[in-house]
Amino acid sequence: MIIDLIYGITVFTAIFAIVDPIGNIPIFYSIIQKYSKEEKVKIIKTAIITAIIVLFVFGLFGNYIFMLFQITIPAFRIAGGLLLFRVAFNMLYGVTPGTKTTPIEKEETSEKDTIGIVPMGIPLLAGPGAISTVMLYSSNGDIGNTVIVFISVLATLLITYILLRNIDKIFNKLGRVGSHAISRVMGLILAAIAVQFLINGVHQIVFEWIAELG
Numbered sequence: 001m002i003i004d005l006i007y008g009i010t011v012f013t014a015i016f017a018i019v020d021p022i023g024n025i026p027i028f029y030s031i032i033q034k035y036s037k038e039e040k041v042k043i044i045k046t047a048i049i050t051a052i053i054v055l056f057v058f059g060l061f062g063n064y065i066f067m068l069f070q071i072t073i074p075a076f077r078i079a080g081g082l083l084l085f086r087v088a089f090n091m092l093y094g095v096t097p098g099t100k101t102t103p104i105e106k107e108e109t110s111e112k113d114t115i116g117i118v119p120m121g122i123p124l125l126a127g128p129g130a131i132s133t134v135m136l137y138s139s140n141g142d143i144g145n146t147v148i149v150f151i152s153v154l155a156t157l158l159i160t161y162i163l164l165r166n167i168d169k170i171f172n173k174l175g176r177v178g179s180h181a182i183s184r185v186m187g188l189i190l191a192a193i194a195v196q197f198l199i200n201g202v203h204q205i206v207f208e209w210i211a212e213l214g
Helices: 002-019 021-032 037-069 073-093 102-114 116-125 128-138 143-165 167-171 175-213
Strands: none
Touching: 002 021, 002 128, 002 143, 021 037, 021 073, 021 116, 021 143, 021 167, 021 175, 037 116, 037 128, 037 143, 037 167, 073 116, 073 128, 073 175, 102 116, 128 143, 143 167
């Protein structure tokens, strides 16, 4: 019982640290600040549900999925990095035009419908690190340990949901100028995270190549 408790705390700590809901708050705020309260709630719910589904699926079938499509974790890191960099670029240069045209409105509507899935659900919450961590702890085939992993995922994302639902209260005193400033800074940080994803992916591929040649 004590061993299971210690294991549970270890797993929860690892997943919470890699998902990093507290550190992601400013980034999420920068992404969804232009939407209404109702739209924010919908986007947040979509992000949480997406992350739960992705982490559960990869926790159960991750190795088989990667084998089926011949995908490696480094390739997943690189893809996630490229995806994040596109979002970071938009945040840095503030793509919020003053005069809206029909194509732009259509693009923003499409963005609103998918932003909870990408990039918030994947890869900010359920990124390569979180997926590989869940896969690692679920890989030994022990049902009890797998249940602990899934409970840890649910607990982490419940905390994330609570934090995100109160995101406006955290930033409501900043004002428009402060919000735009944070958006630019977070865009730069997100770009750095994206580049780090790319570096980690390339580094792991090179390391594996060297190991194979050696």
